Amino acid sequence: MKEFIKRRKYWIIGGVILLALIIWRANSGNGPKYTVAYTVAKQDVKQTVLATGTITSQSNLNLSFKNGGILSKINVKVGDKVRKGQVLAMLDQRDASASLNQANAAVLSAQANYQKVKSGASQPEIAVAQASVDAAEVTYKNAQNTYTATQSQQKSLVASAQGAILNAGLQAVVESGSTTVSATVTGTYTGTEQGRYRVVLGTSGSGLRYNLSGIEGYYSEFQRGVPAKIGNKGLYITIGTTGTLNAGDSWIIDVPNTQSSTYITASNSYQSALQTQNQALVTAQNAVDSARVALTQAQANLNLKQSLARPEDLAAADAQVKTAQAQLQAAQNQYSNNIITSPIDGTVTSVDLKLGENVAPQKAVIVVLDQSSLHVESNISESSIALLQSGQKIDMTMDAFGPDRHFTGEVLSIDPASTVLSGVINYRVISSIPQDVDIKPGMTVNLVILVNEKTQVLAVPNRLVKSNSHRYVTVLENGNIKETEVTIGLSGDAYTEIISGLSGGEEIVTSIEPKK
Incomplete structure (x- = not known):
């Protein structure tokens, strides 16, 4: 009896297990199907901007003559290494040399005059000035005497003419x-x-x-x-x-007797005498005034030569020196404008010159490149430019070296003004590039610019974060599938940071199919 009860117990337990298996099998065959896509864990979240650029030299200089003329000398060829200040080419300098020599002479003359003014007049010069004063005094006294004699003479003539008119036919x-x-x-x-x-x-x-x-x-x-x-x-x-x-x-x-037959004749004679008197006195007075001015000038010149140099005279002489020096500088500039010198240390990459040819002004004839100042220029669209700032790190590859050779640089500058390329608004971005003998201007560069990064934060792949009225992920928990609301942080290229809603270890599912 006890054994039967014991066996019955086993049968009951086995039946229960069998029934559970049947129910489970039934549920597994008709329930929703899903795929576990990701187990929540900590990841590095990176946000980047992709771009393509070109290697350019910061000092890729097109050099030209400021003046036009006949080429008389060329000192370099393509591939030559040149130093800053080195003369590369020269035009005919004969006219410029003559002007330069003339300007030099003008400076020396102005400087000598300044020293002369500063030192004052010599004794012979003072003696000549004194003789001029003496002569001017004699001339002035003679003019005064002439005026007095003329005045007396004309007064007598006028009085005589006046007497004639008053006595005419009384x-x-x-x-x-x-x-x-x-x-x-x-x-x-x-x-x-x-x-x-x-x-x-x-x-x-x-x-x-x-x-x-x-x-x-x-x-x-x-x-x-x-x-x-x-x-x-x-x-x-x-x-x-x-x-x-x-x-x-x-x-x-x-x-007078105006009815007299001689009155009109006498009156005319009187008027003529008055006019003659006026003219004679004016002429005599002008001679006096001129003599006085000449005497004043002669005396002033003597005083000037006897005195020390005045500050204003020194200033005027100094101004003449400065003017001559400025003209000399202009002549030197004209001379220099006939010469091309290298403004940098670099390499000659182009020479478009022939000896004896007539070279036009401002025409680029020599190109010098500074390979020590290479950088990358790229155009970034307006949709991405707000993410960029100076100092951001860049991973670079170049078409010339293949995808496996990487270079590191950083953003140097961002142009504030936009350019339009094929109808798209872009901004020019300058980036650094390592100095490498294999890198040459004109090479194409592929840039991955790291604009934001968070290390070891809870994150899930971008494709698993969904949204309707809120952000959520689909989580498998104890065999059940549920939508879990999450708060996200940085959205990177592959992963999205999870700030709240998950704690790590959760299984995120995808490819959910409903029950049949």
Whole structure:
């Protein structure tokens, strides 16, 4: 009985196991199918930018003559090593040499003049200046004397002409209705005042008298037929002896007598005399002024030679020296513009010259390359340029050496301005390249630029990170498949950093097929 119970127990246990196997088999045949793709672990996450560039020399120089002319000398050929400052080629220098010599002479002349000004005048020069002053003084005094004589002479001539006009045809004219007795005027009028004399007769106890008014006031007794003085200016009046005189009879004498037949001639002579006087005095005064200026200049020149050099004179002489030196520098530049010298240590890679040919200015005729300053130039699209910055490391391979030979460089600079190539906006990036005798300008370079990196962080392959409203991965846990939300960090070229949601060791599945 006990053995039967024992066997029954075994049968029950076996049945349970068999039933579990059947159920498992049924589930495994009809459940979803999946593939375990990755077990979560720590990885190095790297983000890179790929580019292609070209080896270029920082100093690949096209050299030319600044002037044009006939080539007279060429000192290099292709492949020659040259040093900085070495003369490579030269144009005909005859005209430039002449100009340079002339400019040198001008500098020496200006420097000698500066020393002369600084030292002052010699005794012979001072003696000559003193003689000039003495001569100028004599000339000035003579001009003054001439002016005084001219002034006196012309004054006399004008006075004479003025007297002639005032004395032209003087006559005593009877006032209307007063008397029929005539009177004559004699003598010479010595005054300068123009106007009218009025002679009026009167009586006195002993005989006749007259009263004078107008230009002068005067009275005097007179006898008919005898000249009587009219005032004090040289004129006399003679009352005729024919006719009856009565008190109150009067005569008028106009000075000048504009009705006289000689008045116009005398007036013209007077105006001519005034004009002549003015011209003569102006000429004499100009001679005085010129002599005074000449004397002042001679005295100033003497003072200058007797004095020490003034600061302004030294400054002017120094300015002449500097001007001559500047002209010398210009001549030296013209001379140098006919020469090509190497601005760097390098190698001649091109020579486009023949002796005796006429070379055009600014035409590139020699190329010098500095192989010690090679770098890589590449164009990076605008979609990637924001990831780049100076100092980032670069892994390089070159088509000339195959994919197995690697070189290391770094980003040196990024152009701020863009260029458009085939409709795509790019930015030029300059990168360093190791110095290697095998590397030559023009070679093609393949660049892998490391823009970001995190080492040994939880990460999963990029293809296993999915998203809808959030980021998630598909995890196999205890035989069940579930979507696990994750927070990601750096997305690299192959892996994505997982910041939260996974802890490591989880199995990520893919290729899930639903139940049939």
